[in-house]
Amino acid sequence: MTGEASKAQDIFQDTLREAAFLAAKGEPPANRYWFFREARWRCLDVVAHGVQPEQRANESTEVSPQAPEQIEQLEPEQLAIWISAAPEPQRSGLALYYLDEFNYREMMSILGLKLNELSRALASGRREFQAWLNATVPAAARE
Amino acid sequence: MKRLSRGLRTLADCAPIANTKAPDRRMRTAVSRAKRIEGFAAQQSFDRAVAKLVQATPVTPEIQEWFANEKMAEGAKRNWRKTAFHPAILAIGIALVVIAVVAWIKFDEQMHAFPGTATAKKLLNVAAMTRPSEFEPVQTEAGTLNDLFFMKYRLEHYDVPREFSRQQTIGVRVFDDDEAGQVAQIGLAEKRMQLFLFPGRRDSKTGKPEEFEGWRYIEQEGWTGAVQARKGVLFMAAVRGPKKDLAPYLSKPKE
Numbered sequence: 001m002t003g004e005a006s007k008a009q010d011i012f013q014d015t016l017r018e019a020a021f022l023a024a025k026g027e028p029p030a031n032r033y034w035f036f037r038e039a040r041w042r043c044l045d046v047v048a049h050g051v052q053p054e055q056r057a058n059e060s061t062e063v064s065p066q067a068p069e070q071i072e073q074l075e076p077e078q079l080a081i082w083i084s085a086a087p088e089p090q091r092s093g094l095a096l097y098y099l100d101e102f103n104y105r106e107m108m109s110i111l112g113l114k115l116n117e118l119s120r121a122l123a124s125g126r127r128e129f130q131a132w133l134n135a136t137v138p139a140a141a142r143e
Numbered sequence: 144m145k146r147l148s149r150g151l152r153t154l155a156d157c158a159p160i161a162n163t164k165a166p167d168r169r170m171r172t173a174v175s176r177a178k179r180i181e182g183f184a185a186q187q188s189f190d191r192a193v194a195k196l197v198q199a200t201p202v203t204p205e206i207q208e209w210f211a212n213e214k215m216a217e218g219a220k221r222n223w224r225k226t227a228f229h230p231a232i233l234a235i236g237i238a239l240v241v242i243a244v245v246a247w248i249k250f251d252e253q254m255h256a257f258p259g260t261a262t263a264k265k266l267l268n269v270a271a272m273t274r275p276s277e278f279e280p281v282q283t284e285a286g287t288l289n290d291l292f293f294m295k296y297r298l299e300h301y302d303v304p305r306e307f308s309r310q311q312t313i314g315v316r317v318f319d320d321d322e323a324g325q326v327a328q329i330g331l332a333e334k335r336m337q338l339f340l341f342p343g344r345r346d347s348k349t350g351k352p353e354e355f356e357g358w359r360y361i362e363q364e365g366w367t368g369a370v371q372a373r374k375g376v377l378f379m380a381a382v383r384g385p386k387k388d389l390a391p392y393l394s395k396p397k398e
Binding site: 005009062063064065067068071072074076077079080097098099100103104105106107115116118119120122123126129130 | 152153154156157159160161165166167170182184185186188189190191192193194195196197198199200201203205206
């Protein structure tokens with residue numbers, strides 16, 4: 001989400017420090033989602049004060065049956081860069097969704113979104129990523 | 144082509160990447176219906192491919208080290224003591240105890256209630272407010288007063304029970320009460336006790352007096368009364384003090 005491993009490491013450590021501080025005060029985090037919520041807010045804060053990604057064109061297209069072959073040709077870093085440049089809350093939604101560790105209720109809780117907001121973020125994310133894929137890996141798209 | 148309802152479409156957009164992970168019935172329904180819709184299979188293939196790419200993201204040993212003690216970050220579990228002393232739980236507990244105590248008091252009152260309880264309590268207040276000078280002086284044994292009540296006031300069956308019949312009186316009075324009717328009040332020399340005789344409550348349908356067996360105690364503002372019903376008349380012995388001050392008179396009937 002931050003686009004930089006060092007910033008992510010700082011956020012990770014700050015989050016753990018905050019959890020330890022709360023635990024020392026006798027108010028430890030109630031569940032593991034607290035860590036994700038806290039880390040996300042810290043990420044958003046860091047991103048807001050850092051270099052902003054270029055506004056990309058909001059082109060979108062329906063998900064193609066050929067998408068898996070197109071995605072296979074990508075490097076993981078390309079996907080990470082694309083997601084980190086997405087606007088909030090789409091960026092956080094896509095990041096959590098494709099980690100494949102949370103169900104939709106847990107994502108709603110972590111992101112503080114309603115179901116229709118989460119659904120919209122994921123659906124538009126897919127379509128926009130497909131459009132970017134078609135532009136980036138056109139050969140595969142035409143197969 | 145079939146279409147999904149808006150609600151199911153919303154859920155299907157968030158469908159779990161692995162089919163086995165649907166957290167609830169609504170999601171399982173949405174996924175099951177969406178599978179019949181063109182485009183959902185493409186969405187799932189798309190999601191699986193992206194998730195696979197995410198899983199393939201190389202993780203440096205440095206970052207792997209962060210999660211070496213992943214369980215360290217689990218939320219602390221509350222033990223029963225901590226849960227019990229949580230302010231909300233404590234407040235609910237106290238409230239339940241208060242409700243239980245009030246309910247028990249009410250239940251206990253109902254258990255000890257008898258026909259004429261309200262009147263008897265009212266007469267306990269009368270006993271507390273009556274001064275000896277308000278009595279018509281009569282010094283005799285309480286058991287002999289039934290003739291006086293009958294001859295002078297036409298009060299039938301206003302008999303003092305044998306438990307108190309040998310007690311020396313200091314005076315009597317008869318008065319009308321709105322609720323109780325004609326009340327005979329006797330002042331005793333012993334412990335400044337007072338005796339009351341008044342009509343018992345009558346059944347509204349049959350007109351027969353509602354009676355009960357044995358002695359019943361009532362307490363009001365430091366006064367205690369022992370009440371007995373006989374032949375449609377209630378007798379109450381009242382004393383300033385606790386129940387134990389009256390108990391000896393009731394357990395050992397004086398001959």
